[in-house]
Amino acid sequence: MLQAPELLLPAGSLAKMHAAFDFGADAVYAGQPRYSLRVRNNDFSTLQTLQEGIDGAHARGKQFFVASNIFAHNAKLKTYLRDMAPVIAMKPDALIMADPGLIMMVRDQWPDMPIHLSVQANAVNWADVKFWHRMGLTRVILSRELSLDEIEEIRQRCPEMELEVFVHGALCIAYSGRCLLSGYFNHRDPNQGTCTNSCRWDYKVQPAAEDASGDLGAMQTIPLRFEQALEQARQPWSSLHQQPRHPLADQPYLIEETGRPGQLMPILEDEHGTYIMNSKDLRAVEHIERLVKIGVTSLKVEGRTKSLYYAARTAQVYRQAIDDAVAGRPFDIGLLGQLQGLANRGYTDGFYQRHHTQAHQNYMRGASEAERSQYVGDVLGMQDGWARVEVKNRFAVGDRIEAIHPGGNRDLTLARMRADDGSDIAVAPGSGHFVHIELDPALDGALLARYL
Numbered sequence: 001m002l003q004a005p006e007l008l009l010p011a012g013s014l015a016k017m018h019a020a021f022d023f024g025a026d027a028v029y030a031g032q033p034r035y036s037l038r039v040r041n042n043d044f045s046t047l048q049t050l051q052e053g054i055d056g057a058h059a060r061g062k063q064f065f066v067a068s069n070i071f072a073h074n075a076k077l078k079t080y081l082r083d084m085a086p087v088i089a090m091k092p093d094a095l096i097m098a099d100p101g102l103i104m105m106v107r108d109q110w111p112d113m114p115i116h117l118s119v120q121a122n123a124v125n126w127a128d129v130k131f132w133h134r135m136g137l138t139r140v141i142l143s144r145e146l147s148l149d150e151i152e153e154i155r156q157r158c159p160e161m162e163l164e165v166f167v168h169g170a171l172c173i174a175y176s177g178r179c180l181l182s183g184y185f186n187h188r189d190p191n192q193g194t195c196t197n198s199c200r201w202d203y204k205v206q207p208a209a210e211d212a213s214g215d216l217g218a219m220q221t222i223p224l225r226f227e228q229a230l231e232q233a234r235q236p237w238s239s240l241h242q243q244p245r246h247p248l249a250d251q252p253y254l255i256e257e258t259g260r261p262g263q264l265m266p267i268l269e270d271e272h273g274t275y276i277m278n279s280k281d282l283r284a285v286e287h288i289e290r291l292v293k294i295g296v297t298s299l300k301v302e303g304r305t306k307s308l309y310y311a312a313r314t315a316q317v318y319r320q321a322i323d324d325a326v327a328g329r330p331f332d333i334g335l336l337g338q339l340q341g342l343a344n345r346g347y348t349d350g351f352y353q354r355h356h357t358q359a360h361q362n363y364m365r366g367a368s369e370a371e372r373s374q375y376v377g378d379v380l381g382m383q384d385g386w387a388r389v390e391v392k393n394r395f396a397v398g399d400r401i402e403a404i405h406p407g408g409n410r411d412l413t414l415a416r417m418r419a420d421d422g423s424d425i426a427v428a429p430g431s432g433h434f435v436h437i438e439l440d441p442a443l444d445g446a447l448l449a450r451y452l
Contacts, residue, residue, distance in 0.1 A: 010303035024319025169302025
Protein backbone atom coordinates (compact mmCIF):
# COMPACT_ATOMS: atom_id res chain seq x y z
CA MET A 1 0.00 0.00 0.00
CA LEU A 2 1.21 3.51 -0.78
CA GLN A 3 2.39 5.71 2.07
CA ALA A 4 0.25 8.82 2.65
CA PRO A 5 2.32 12.01 2.59
CA GLU A 6 1.93 14.64 5.27
CA LEU A 7 -0.55 17.42 4.44
CA LEU A 8 0.97 20.71 5.60
CA LEU A 9 -1.10 23.90 5.91
CA PRO A 10 -0.28 27.49 6.89
CA ALA A 11 -1.38 28.76 10.30
CA GLY A 12 -1.66 32.53 10.44
CA SER A 13 -3.71 32.30 13.65
CA LEU A 14 -4.85 29.77 16.22
CA ALA A 15 -8.30 29.67 14.62
CA LYS A 16 -6.85 28.93 11.18
CA MET A 17 -4.57 26.29 12.68
CA HIS A 18 -7.51 24.44 14.26
CA ALA A 19 -9.57 24.78 11.06
CA ALA A 20 -6.72 23.21 9.09
CA PHE A 21 -6.57 20.32 11.56
CA ASP A 22 -10.36 19.93 11.66
CA PHE A 23 -10.44 19.50 7.88
CA GLY A 24 -7.57 17.07 7.54
CA ALA A 25 -4.12 18.69 7.88
CA ASP A 26 -1.39 16.68 9.58
CA ALA A 27 0.85 19.64 10.35
CA VAL A 28 0.99 23.43 10.16
CA TYR A 29 3.70 26.03 9.84
CA ALA A 30 3.89 29.58 11.17
CA GLY A 31 6.47 32.33 11.06
CA GLN A 32 8.75 33.22 13.94
CA PRO A 33 8.57 36.88 14.97
CA ARG A 34 11.31 39.04 13.38
CA TYR A 35 13.14 36.15 11.68
CA SER A 36 10.67 34.75 9.14
CA LEU A 37 9.13 35.74 5.83
CA ARG A 38 5.67 35.58 7.39
CA VAL A 39 5.44 38.88 9.26
CA ARG A 40 2.23 40.27 7.75
CA ASN A 41 -1.09 38.94 9.10
CA ASN A 42 0.74 36.64 11.49
CA ASP A 43 -0.97 36.26 14.86
CA PHE A 44 1.98 34.18 16.07
CA SER A 45 3.93 37.39 16.54
CA THR A 46 4.22 36.85 20.29
CA LEU A 47 5.94 34.02 22.09
CA GLN A 48 2.80 33.34 24.12
CA THR A 49 0.66 32.73 21.01
CA LEU A 50 3.42 30.65 19.44
CA GLN A 51 3.53 28.50 22.58
CA GLU A 52 -0.26 28.09 22.48
CA GLY A 53 -0.03 27.01 18.85
CA ILE A 54 2.68 24.43 19.43
CA ASP A 55 0.98 23.05 22.54
CA GLY A 56 -2.40 23.01 20.80
CA ALA A 57 -1.03 21.11 17.82
CA HIS A 58 0.72 18.55 20.03
CA ALA A 59 -2.44 18.06 22.11
CA ARG A 60 -4.19 16.98 18.90
CA GLY A 61 -1.36 14.67 17.87
CA LYS A 62 -0.31 17.06 15.09
CA GLN A 63 2.97 18.79 14.23
CA PHE A 64 3.90 22.47 14.29
CA PHE A 65 6.84 23.82 12.27
CA VAL A 66 8.30 27.28 12.88
CA ALA A 67 9.58 29.24 9.89
CA SER A 68 12.82 31.07 10.65
CA ASN A 69 13.71 31.50 6.99
CA ILE A 70 14.92 35.07 6.78
CA PHE A 71 18.17 35.95 5.01
CA ALA A 72 19.71 37.81 7.93
CA HIS A 73 21.81 40.96 7.70
CA ASN A 74 24.59 41.46 10.24
CA ALA A 75 22.40 43.37 12.69
CA LYS A 76 20.07 40.40 13.16
CA LEU A 77 22.93 37.98 13.75
CA LYS A 78 23.63 39.79 17.02
CA THR A 79 20.25 38.87 18.48
CA TYR A 80 19.39 35.67 16.66
CA LEU A 81 20.53 33.00 19.12
CA ARG A 82 19.20 34.97 22.08
CA ASP A 83 15.75 35.29 20.48
CA MET A 84 15.78 31.72 19.21
CA ALA A 85 16.37 30.16 22.65
CA PRO A 86 12.78 30.54 23.97
CA VAL A 87 11.41 29.23 20.65
CA ILE A 88 13.56 26.10 20.85
CA ALA A 89 12.36 25.64 24.44
CA MET A 90 8.78 25.42 23.15
CA LYS A 91 9.75 22.22 21.30
CA PRO A 92 8.48 22.89 17.78
CA ASP A 93 8.72 19.83 15.55
CA ALA A 94 11.16 21.52 13.16
CA LEU A 95 12.54 24.88 12.07
CA ILE A 96 12.20 25.96 8.44
CA MET A 97 15.41 27.79 7.51
CA ALA A 98 17.18 29.16 4.43
CA ASP A 99 20.25 31.15 5.48
CA PRO A 100 23.33 28.86 5.68
CA GLY A 101 24.87 31.04 8.39
CA LEU A 102 21.81 30.84 10.61
CA ILE A 103 21.56 27.11 9.95
CA MET A 104 25.17 26.73 11.09
CA MET A 105 24.48 28.71 14.26
CA VAL A 106 21.42 26.62 15.16
CA ARG A 107 23.20 23.34 14.39
CA ASP A 108 26.09 24.39 16.66
CA GLN A 109 23.86 25.58 19.51
CA TRP A 110 21.06 22.96 19.30
CA PRO A 111 22.38 19.96 17.33
CA ASP A 112 19.25 17.88 17.99
CA MET A 113 16.80 20.46 16.59
CA PRO A 114 15.32 19.20 13.27
CA ILE A 115 15.77 21.70 10.42
CA HIS A 116 13.86 21.78 7.13
CA LEU A 117 15.48 23.65 4.25
CA SER A 118 13.19 26.46 3.06
CA VAL A 119 12.12 26.77 -0.57
CA GLN A 120 13.98 30.11 -0.45
CA ALA A 121 17.25 28.17 -0.60
CA ASN A 122 16.49 27.05 -4.19
CA ALA A 123 17.22 23.32 -3.98
CA VAL A 124 16.77 22.18 -7.58
CA ASN A 125 18.85 18.98 -7.90
CA TRP A 126 19.77 15.81 -6.06
CA ALA A 127 23.27 17.05 -5.24
CA ASP A 128 21.73 19.99 -3.36
CA VAL A 129 19.68 17.54 -1.35
CA LYS A 130 22.66 15.34 -0.52
CA PHE A 131 24.67 18.38 0.55
CA TRP A 132 22.01 19.48 3.02
CA HIS A 133 21.64 15.93 4.33
CA ARG A 134 25.38 15.94 5.00
CA MET A 135 24.90 19.22 6.89
CA GLY A 136 22.45 17.46 9.22
CA LEU A 137 19.11 18.71 7.88
CA THR A 138 16.17 16.32 7.99
CA ARG A 139 14.01 17.68 5.15
CA VAL A 140 14.39 19.72 1.97
CA ILE A 141 11.54 21.81 0.59
CA LEU A 142 12.21 21.61 -3.12
CA SER A 143 12.13 24.59 -5.44
CA ARG A 144 8.79 25.27 -7.13
CA GLU A 145 10.54 25.30 -10.51
CA LEU A 146 10.90 21.50 -10.73
CA SER A 147 8.95 19.09 -12.89
CA LEU A 148 7.42 15.84 -11.64
CA ASP A 149 10.15 13.89 -13.42
CA GLU A 150 12.87 15.93 -11.73
CA ILE A 151 11.26 15.39 -8.33
CA GLU A 152 11.08 11.65 -9.00
CA GLU A 153 14.78 11.51 -9.86
CA ILE A 154 15.67 13.38 -6.67
CA ARG A 155 13.52 10.95 -4.66
CA GLN A 156 15.27 7.95 -6.24
CA ARG A 157 18.76 9.34 -5.70
CA CYS A 158 18.11 10.66 -2.18
CA PRO A 159 15.99 8.06 -0.35
CA GLU A 160 17.55 9.13 2.95
CA MET A 161 16.08 12.66 2.92
CA GLU A 162 12.52 13.83 3.51
CA LEU A 163 11.20 15.84 0.53
CA GLU A 164 8.49 18.49 0.63
CA VAL A 165 6.81 20.23 -2.32
CA PHE A 166 4.23 22.99 -2.75
CA VAL A 167 0.91 21.93 -4.25
CA HIS A 168 -1.29 25.01 -3.86
CA GLY A 169 -1.16 28.76 -3.34
CA ALA A 170 0.37 31.95 -4.64
CA LEU A 171 3.35 31.74 -6.97
CA CYS A 172 5.94 34.48 -6.71
CA ILE A 173 7.20 36.05 -9.90
CA ALA A 174 10.82 35.56 -8.87
CA TYR A 175 12.77 32.35 -8.50
CA SER A 176 11.40 30.41 -5.51
CA GLY A 177 9.97 33.58 -4.06
CA ARG A 178 13.16 35.61 -3.83
CA CYS A 179 11.46 38.74 -5.15
CA LEU A 180 12.52 42.39 -4.90
CA LEU A 181 9.38 44.18 -6.11
CA SER A 182 7.98 45.14 -2.73
CA GLY A 183 11.36 46.48 -1.65
CA TYR A 184 11.65 48.46 -4.86
CA PHE A 185 8.19 50.01 -4.62
CA ASN A 186 7.64 50.34 -0.86
CA HIS A 187 11.05 49.82 0.76
CA ARG A 188 9.55 46.72 2.41
CA ASP A 189 11.86 43.82 1.62
CA PRO A 190 10.17 40.48 0.86
CA ASN A 191 13.37 38.71 1.85
CA GLN A 192 13.09 40.24 5.30
CA GLY A 193 9.48 39.12 5.74
CA THR A 194 7.60 42.31 4.85
CA CYS A 195 6.30 41.55 1.35
CA THR A 196 3.29 43.66 0.31
CA ASN A 197 2.35 41.40 -2.64
CA SER A 198 3.24 44.16 -5.09
CA CYS A 199 3.06 41.72 -8.00
CA ARG A 200 -0.69 41.42 -7.43
CA TRP A 201 -1.64 45.08 -7.57
CA ASP A 202 -3.65 46.50 -10.47
CA TYR A 203 -1.31 47.95 -13.08
CA LYS A 204 -1.82 49.89 -16.29
CA VAL A 205 0.79 49.84 -19.04
CA GLN A 206 1.70 52.49 -21.58
CA PRO A 207 4.45 52.75 -24.18
CA ALA A 208 7.60 54.72 -23.32
CA ALA A 209 10.50 56.28 -25.17
CA GLU A 210 13.94 57.52 -24.19
CA ASP A 211 14.51 61.27 -24.14
CA ALA A 212 17.79 62.98 -24.96
CA SER A 213 19.14 62.29 -21.49
CA GLY A 214 18.36 58.59 -21.71
CA ASP A 215 15.41 58.71 -19.29
CA LEU A 216 12.14 56.98 -20.11
CA GLY A 217 9.06 59.10 -20.67
CA ALA A 218 5.47 58.37 -21.70
CA MET A 219 4.74 58.34 -25.44
CA GLN A 220 1.02 58.88 -24.95
CA THR A 221 -1.32 59.88 -22.16
CA ILE A 222 -4.02 57.26 -22.81
CA PRO A 223 -3.14 54.23 -20.65
CA LEU A 224 -3.00 50.80 -22.28
CA ARG A 225 -4.15 48.01 -19.99
CA PHE A 226 -1.80 45.07 -19.73
CA GLU A 227 -4.37 42.66 -21.20
CA GLN A 228 -4.65 44.92 -24.28
CA ALA A 229 -0.89 45.08 -24.62
CA LEU A 230 -0.68 41.29 -24.52
CA GLU A 231 -3.40 40.94 -27.14
CA GLN A 232 -1.64 43.45 -29.36
CA ALA A 233 1.63 41.59 -28.95
CA ARG A 234 -0.03 38.34 -30.04
CA GLN A 235 -1.03 39.74 -33.43
CA PRO A 236 0.92 38.26 -36.38
CA TRP A 237 3.59 40.29 -38.13
CA SER A 238 3.98 38.82 -41.62
CA SER A 239 7.23 40.51 -42.64
CA LEU A 240 9.00 39.51 -39.42
CA HIS A 241 7.53 36.07 -38.82
CA GLN A 242 10.94 34.39 -38.89
CA GLN A 243 12.15 36.39 -35.90
CA PRO A 244 11.82 34.71 -32.47
CA ARG A 245 10.52 37.85 -30.77
CA HIS A 246 7.75 40.28 -31.58
CA PRO A 247 9.12 43.84 -32.08
CA LEU A 248 6.77 45.13 -29.37
CA ALA A 249 8.61 42.95 -26.87
CA ASP A 250 11.73 45.05 -27.28
CA GLN A 251 9.93 48.32 -26.64
CA PRO A 252 10.21 49.85 -23.13
CA TYR A 253 7.00 50.46 -21.19
CA LEU A 254 5.93 52.41 -18.14
CA ILE A 255 3.57 50.96 -15.54
CA GLU A 256 1.24 52.85 -13.25
CA GLU A 257 -0.30 51.26 -10.18
CA THR A 258 -3.90 52.22 -9.38
CA GLY A 259 -3.06 53.40 -5.88
CA ARG A 260 -0.17 55.58 -7.07
CA PRO A 261 -1.52 57.66 -9.97
CA GLY A 262 1.09 59.62 -11.83
CA GLN A 263 4.01 57.53 -10.58
CA LEU A 264 5.28 55.90 -13.77
CA MET A 265 7.80 53.08 -13.34
CA PRO A 266 9.87 51.61 -16.18
CA ILE A 267 9.50 47.98 -17.21
CA LEU A 268 11.50 46.05 -19.79
CA GLU A 269 11.18 42.53 -21.16
CA ASP A 270 13.92 40.14 -22.25
CA GLU A 271 13.78 36.76 -23.95
CA HIS A 272 12.79 35.08 -20.68
CA GLY A 273 9.71 37.19 -19.99
CA THR A 274 8.37 40.21 -18.12
CA TYR A 275 8.89 39.71 -14.43
CA ILE A 276 6.97 42.55 -12.84
CA MET A 277 3.50 41.16 -13.52
CA ASN A 278 1.76 38.69 -11.25
CA SER A 279 1.51 34.95 -11.73
CA LYS A 280 -1.48 32.66 -11.70
CA ASP A 281 -1.91 30.64 -8.51
CA LEU A 282 -0.55 27.13 -8.14
CA ARG A 283 -3.09 24.28 -8.09
CA ALA A 284 -1.64 20.80 -8.37
CA VAL A 285 -4.42 18.69 -6.89
CA GLU A 286 -4.61 16.73 -10.15
CA HIS A 287 -0.97 15.64 -9.62
CA ILE A 288 -1.41 14.29 -6.08
CA GLU A 289 -1.57 10.67 -7.25
CA ARG A 290 1.78 10.99 -9.04
CA LEU A 291 3.40 12.76 -6.06
CA VAL A 292 2.14 10.02 -3.73
CA LYS A 293 3.59 7.33 -6.01
CA ILE A 294 6.90 9.19 -6.20
CA GLY A 295 7.09 9.05 -2.40
CA VAL A 296 7.15 12.75 -1.53
CA THR A 297 7.12 13.17 2.26
CA SER A 298 5.02 16.33 2.58
CA LEU A 299 2.57 18.26 0.40
CA LYS A 300 2.46 21.94 1.29
CA VAL A 301 -0.21 24.59 0.82
CA GLU A 302 0.93 28.23 0.65
CA GLY A 303 -1.39 30.65 2.39
CA ARG A 304 0.19 33.91 3.46
CA THR A 305 -2.61 36.41 4.37
CA LYS A 306 -5.32 33.86 3.45
CA SER A 307 -8.64 33.33 5.28
CA LEU A 308 -9.90 30.61 7.61
CA TYR A 309 -12.17 29.47 4.76
CA TYR A 310 -9.09 29.04 2.57
CA ALA A 311 -7.40 26.89 5.23
CA ALA A 312 -10.49 24.73 5.69
CA ARG A 313 -11.29 24.27 2.00
CA THR A 314 -7.74 23.50 0.85
CA ALA A 315 -7.21 21.09 3.75
CA GLN A 316 -10.43 19.24 2.96
CA VAL A 317 -9.80 19.04 -0.79
CA TYR A 318 -6.18 17.92 -0.59
CA ARG A 319 -7.01 15.48 2.24
CA GLN A 320 -9.51 13.77 -0.06
CA ALA A 321 -7.06 13.78 -2.97
CA ILE A 322 -4.37 12.16 -0.81
CA ASP A 323 -6.72 9.57 0.67
CA ASP A 324 -8.10 8.68 -2.76
CA ALA A 325 -4.60 8.27 -4.20
CA VAL A 326 -3.45 6.05 -1.34
CA ALA A 327 -6.58 3.89 -1.62
CA GLY A 328 -6.22 3.57 -5.39
CA ARG A 329 -9.40 5.49 -6.18
CA PRO A 330 -9.49 7.63 -9.34
CA PHE A 331 -9.07 11.39 -9.11
CA ASP A 332 -12.34 13.20 -8.33
CA ILE A 333 -12.57 16.06 -10.83
CA GLY A 334 -15.14 17.74 -8.58
CA LEU A 335 -12.22 18.81 -6.39
CA LEU A 336 -11.17 21.24 -9.10
CA GLY A 337 -14.48 23.06 -8.83
CA GLN A 338 -14.25 23.24 -5.04
CA LEU A 339 -10.89 24.99 -5.30
CA GLN A 340 -12.25 27.32 -7.97
CA GLY A 341 -14.43 28.88 -5.28
CA LEU A 342 -11.38 30.21 -3.45
CA ALA A 343 -10.08 33.66 -4.29
CA ASN A 344 -7.50 33.13 -7.01
CA ARG A 345 -5.88 34.80 -10.00
CA GLY A 346 -6.53 31.85 -12.28
CA TYR A 347 -4.82 28.52 -11.75
CA THR A 348 -1.75 26.84 -13.14
CA ASP A 349 0.02 23.62 -12.23
CA GLY A 350 3.27 25.54 -12.41
CA PHE A 351 6.28 23.59 -13.64
CA TYR A 352 5.03 20.13 -12.70
CA GLN A 353 4.01 19.28 -16.26
CA ARG A 354 5.54 21.42 -18.97
CA HIS A 355 3.51 20.56 -22.06
CA HIS A 356 -0.26 20.20 -21.82
CA THR A 357 -2.36 19.24 -24.81
CA GLN A 358 -5.23 21.49 -25.85
CA ALA A 359 -7.67 18.73 -24.93
CA HIS A 360 -6.19 18.48 -21.44
CA GLN A 361 -6.38 22.23 -20.89
CA ASN A 362 -10.01 22.38 -22.03
CA TYR A 363 -10.91 19.40 -19.86
CA MET A 364 -9.32 20.90 -16.75
CA ARG A 365 -10.99 24.26 -17.34
CA GLY A 366 -14.38 22.70 -17.88
CA ALA A 367 -14.07 20.62 -14.73
CA SER A 368 -13.00 23.67 -12.74
CA GLU A 369 -16.01 25.70 -13.84
CA ALA A 370 -18.58 22.98 -13.15
CA GLU A 371 -19.07 23.51 -9.41
CA ARG A 372 -17.83 27.04 -8.80
CA SER A 373 -18.88 28.59 -5.51
CA GLN A 374 -18.37 31.64 -3.34
CA TYR A 375 -17.76 31.74 0.42
CA VAL A 376 -20.79 33.46 1.99
CA GLY A 377 -20.83 32.86 5.75
CA ASP A 378 -19.87 31.16 9.01
CA VAL A 379 -22.33 29.26 11.21
CA LEU A 380 -21.80 30.67 14.71
CA GLY A 381 -24.29 28.55 16.65
CA MET A 382 -27.61 26.68 16.60
CA GLN A 383 -30.92 27.16 18.40
CA ASP A 384 -34.20 25.33 17.72
CA GLY A 385 -33.09 24.25 14.25
CA TRP A 386 -31.97 27.74 13.23
CA ALA A 387 -28.33 28.62 12.64
CA ARG A 388 -26.98 32.12 13.30
CA VAL A 389 -24.73 33.05 10.38
CA GLU A 390 -22.08 35.74 10.14
CA VAL A 391 -22.40 36.90 6.54
CA LYS A 392 -19.25 37.19 4.42
CA ASN A 393 -20.80 37.71 0.96
CA ARG A 394 -24.31 38.24 -0.36
CA PHE A 395 -26.71 35.29 -0.62
CA ALA A 396 -30.48 34.95 -0.84
CA VAL A 397 -33.48 32.67 -0.37
CA GLY A 398 -33.56 30.20 -3.25
CA ASP A 399 -29.77 29.95 -3.51
CA ARG A 400 -28.13 26.53 -3.59
CA ILE A 401 -25.78 26.41 -0.61
CA GLU A 402 -22.95 24.06 0.36
CA ALA A 403 -22.37 23.58 4.07
CA ILE A 404 -18.69 22.70 4.50
CA HIS A 405 -18.09 20.71 7.69
CA PRO A 406 -15.37 18.36 9.02
CA GLY A 407 -18.04 15.67 9.37
CA GLY A 408 -18.92 15.91 5.68
CA ASN A 409 -20.31 18.53 3.31
CA ARG A 410 -24.00 18.87 2.46
CA ASP A 411 -25.91 20.73 -0.23
CA LEU A 412 -29.18 22.49 0.46
CA THR A 413 -31.50 24.98 -1.19
CA LEU A 414 -32.12 27.94 1.09
CA ALA A 415 -35.89 28.08 1.78
CA ARG A 416 -36.17 30.61 4.61
CA MET A 417 -34.06 33.29 6.26
CA ARG A 418 -34.59 35.57 9.25
CA ALA A 419 -33.05 38.72 10.64
CA ASP A 420 -31.84 38.92 14.25
CA ASP A 421 -35.24 40.30 15.29
CA GLY A 422 -37.02 37.23 13.90
CA SER A 423 -38.54 38.89 10.85
CA ASP A 424 -38.44 37.05 7.53
CA ILE A 425 -35.95 38.42 5.00
CA ALA A 426 -35.05 37.36 1.45
CA VAL A 427 -31.44 38.56 1.18
CA ALA A 428 -28.31 38.54 3.35
CA PRO A 429 -26.74 41.77 2.02
CA GLY A 430 -23.06 41.09 2.65
CA SER A 431 -20.22 41.32 5.13
CA GLY A 432 -21.07 42.85 8.50
CA HIS A 433 -24.58 41.37 8.74
CA PHE A 434 -25.97 38.45 10.76
CA VAL A 435 -28.87 36.25 9.63
CA HIS A 436 -30.55 33.01 10.67
CA ILE A 437 -31.22 30.02 8.41
CA GLU A 438 -32.75 26.60 8.96
CA LEU A 439 -29.97 24.02 9.27
CA ASP A 440 -29.30 20.53 10.63
CA PRO A 441 -27.77 20.93 14.13
CA ALA A 442 -25.05 18.46 13.08
CA LEU A 443 -23.67 21.25 10.84
CA ASP A 444 -22.96 23.64 13.71
CA GLY A 445 -19.72 25.47 12.97
CA ALA A 446 -19.97 24.88 9.21
CA LEU A 447 -18.68 27.28 6.60
CA LEU A 448 -21.21 28.21 3.90
CA ALA A 449 -20.60 28.62 0.17
CA ARG A 450 -23.08 29.62 -2.54
CA TYR A 451 -22.97 27.76 -5.85
CA LEU A 452 -22.60 30.19 -8.74
